[in-house]
Amino acid sequence: MLKNKSSLYRSYRPDTFSEVAGHKNVITILQNEVKNNAFPHALLFTGQKGTGKTSLARIFAKAINCEKPVEGNPCNDCLNCQLSNQGQTANIFEIDAASNNGVDEIRNIKENVSILPLGGRYKVYIIDEVHMLSKGAFNALLKTLEEPPKHALFILATTEFAKLPATIISRCQAFNLQKIDQTSLINRLNFVAENEGFVLEGKAAQEIYFLSEGSLRDALNYLEQLMIISDHELTLENLQKLFYLAPLSEKLQLIQDLLNNRFQTVIEYFETVEARGLDFNQFTLSLMIILKEIIEYKITNDSRFLTYLEANELLGWPSDIDGYFAIADCLAEAYKKSQGSGLNFNYLLISLLKLNSVKPQLTATETIKIAPSKLSQKVVNEAEYVTPTLTMIRNEKLATASSISMTTNKTITNAMALNTLVAPDGQARKEITKLLDQCFAINQNDQLIDPSKAREMIAWCDGKIIAVSDCEILIRFEKIWATNYLQHCLQDDVYIAKLSEFFGKNYKVYPIDETQFTLLKKDFAFKNKAKTLPIHHHDFEEVKTFKSDDLDNNEIGFETLVKQTLGEDCEIEG
Numbered sequence: 001m002l003k004n005k006s007s008l009y010r011s012y013r014p015d016t017f018s019e020v021a022g023h024k025n026v027i028t029i030l031q032n033e034v035k036n037n038a039f040p041h042a043l044l045f046t047g048q049k050g051t052g053k054t055s056l057a058r059i060f061a062k063a064i065n066c067e068k069p070v071e072g073n074p075c076n077d078c079l080n081c082q083l084s085n086q087g088q089t090a091n092i093f094e095i096d097a098a099s100n101n102g103v104d105e106i107r108n109i110k111e112n113v114s115i116l117p118l119g120g121r122y123k124v125y126i127i128d129e130v131h132m133l134s135k136g137a138f139n140a141l142l143k144t145l146e147e148p149p150k151h152a153l154f155i156l157a158t159t160e161f162a163k164l165p166a167t168i169i170s171r172c173q174a175f176n177l178q179k180i181d182q183t184s185l186i187n188r189l190n191f192v193a194e195n196e197g198f199v200l201e202g203k204a205a206q207e208i209y210f211l212s213e214g215s216l217r218d219a220l221n222y223l224e225q226l227m228i229i230s231d232h233e234l235t236l237e238n239l240q241k242l243f244y245l246a247p248l249s250e251k252l253q254l255i256q257d258l259l260n261n262r263f264q265t266v267i268e269y270f271e272t273v274e275a276r277g278l279d280f281n282q283f284t285l286s287l288m289i290i291l292k293e294i295i296e297y298k299i300t301n302d303s304r305f306l307t308y309l310e311a312n313e314l315l316g317w318p319s320d321i322d323g324y325f326a327i328a329d330c331l332a333e334a335y336k337k338s339q340g341s342g343l344n345f346n347y348l349l350i351s352l353l354k355l356n357s358v359k360p361q362l363t364a365t366e367t368i369k370i371a372p373s374k375l376s377q378k379v380v381n382e383a384e385y386v387t388p389t390l391t392m393i394r395n396e397k398l399a400t401a402s403s404i405s406m407t408t409n410k411t412i413t414n415a416m417a418l419n420t421l422v423a424p425d426g427q428a429r430k431e432i433t434k435l436l437d438q439c440f441a442i443n444q445n446d447q448l449i450d451p452s453k454a455r456e457m458i459a460w461c462d463g464k465i466i467a468v469s470d471c472e473i474l475i476r477f478e479k480i481w482a483t484n485y486l487q488h489c490l491q492d493d494v495y496i497a498k499l500s501e502f503f504g505k506n507y508k509v510y511p512i513d514e515t516q517f518t519l520l521k522k523d524f525a526f527k528n529k530a531k532t533l534p535i536h537h538h539d540f541e542e543v544k545t546f547k548s549d550d551l552d553n554n555e556i557g558f559e560t561l562v563k564q565t566l567g568e569d570c571e572i573e574g
């Protein structure tokens with residue numbers, strides 16, 4: 001049983017930077033700032049809940065007031081440190097913007113900020129969930145941030161970076177705290193378990209990491225509940241009983257049954273899950289994470305993508321990823337539509353059974369919009385301390401692509417593609433190809449020369465420009481997911497605006513995949529032979545879906561034909 005009365009998350013709040021789980025790069029920067037006594041008047045920590053934003057803020061506040069800091073860490077021994085640890089200091093103020101709109105608090109700060117600190121060197125204002133401040137409070141805060149007294153420091157923390165006014169962000173040194181990595185989180189879990197007199201089974205630790213999705217707060221809550229029902233050993237078996245979790249082996253079996261069309265088995269399995277009281281959301285989301293890992297691994301063959309699974313568990317699994325994507329789409333649909341409906345497992349089963357009758361489609365009717373990352377360049381990303389290689393950029397694209405639903409409501413039609421193909425501007429194609437090549441250019445060490453540009457244009461990586469007309473770019477990708485990914489980005493107006501800046505012109509962009517490209521080649525050849533190729537239209541609009549019914553199956557040397565007709569203006573080689 002548990003020794004501690006208060007929650008684990010509270011009793012194991014770190015007192016020094018060294019005890020914080022994860023965020024090594026951010027911590028190094030903060031420690032150096034303490035050591036050199038050089039830091040801006042406002043810091044901003046962004047990141048999901050439970051990643052340690054408030055802990056870092058408190059430790060930093062303590063460290064800069066500490067009388068004898070050790071390597072940038074607070075000593076926890078001097079009077080200031082002790083007062084801070086007991087919550088008795090008169091120099092550190094914590095404001096929770098979530099509990100009220102903050103107007104009074106900010107006004108209070110404005111009135112008192114100029115008064116010198118007592119005992120310590122700095123007055124530190126920690127404003128948690130700062131995005132919840134009202135407009136009035138933000139304006140008042142901005143005034144204070146513009147001309148803060150030398151002895152004042154503001155530490156802002158938020159889970160919702162996008163909701164902050166740009167004027168506030170631009171006055172802060174911003175740190176983007178990523179999810180806590182598996183090793184750091186599991187190390188911390190083991191430390192806490194051991195300290196409480198328990199032994200944490202490796203597989204149980206891994207499952208807790210998986211459940212908590214990188215949030216230490218959630219992870220410690222799971223650990224705590226597991227401790228309550230355990231004597232000494234914290235086992236995966238107990239964890240699964242406690243939280244009604246389906247074992248990994250069952251989930252893998254389900255995916256295999258679906259891939260192999262064993263729908264009878266799937267139906268029988270679903271008859272048991274509800275009776276066992278499994279949690280629907282957890283079940284669906286964990287299946288999604290498993291699929292994401294499989295897809296990433298199958299495309300890259302890189303076992304670094306496997307955190308939850310092991311490579312030998314996936315031996316002999318199909319390497320064609322379309323089947324996995326189809327299952328993921330069903331899961332996403334069922335998850336979204338089941339929220340609040342109570343249909344849950346029944347809906348999921350029905351959704352999955354559709355795989356029986358419908359082959360994976362090139363396009364679907366539903367759109368889930370996720371704007372490309374708008375995080376400002378100013379944010380200090382932990383990953384940015386390594387100069388990225390092209391492989392890293394590719395993997396990043398893949399990871400982003402596979403974590404969002406790849407369906408889109410706008411289909412590139414054959415007619416659109418033809419419209420570009422019949423009015424090719426060879427010079428423009430060369431220039432655009434060159435622009436893109438420059439984006440992803442690498443130096444001798446295989447590092448990107450312009451990583452930020454490459455990230456911005458990540459969706460174009462590995463695409464091949466087929467043709468450029470006066471108003472359109474036709475680009476092809478080998479993989480459907482890459483095609484869908486660019487198409488997905490193109491739904492966002494901000495992204496479109498960035499593109500026209502990049503290309504110096506407004507282009508409509510038509511991404512197509514290999515299948516569409518093959519159909520296009522046939523269509524072009526057929527129409528060229530029949531002399532029915534369309535005339536190029538400026539501002540071409542077309543709403544029909546991509547069709548191949550009317551195509552001649554007769555392959556008549558498309559490459560030769562295009563070369564004869566259009567010369568070197570198109571790129572049609574495989």
Ligand SMILES: [Zn+2]
Nearest residue numbers: 066075078081
């Ligand atoms: Zn101290």
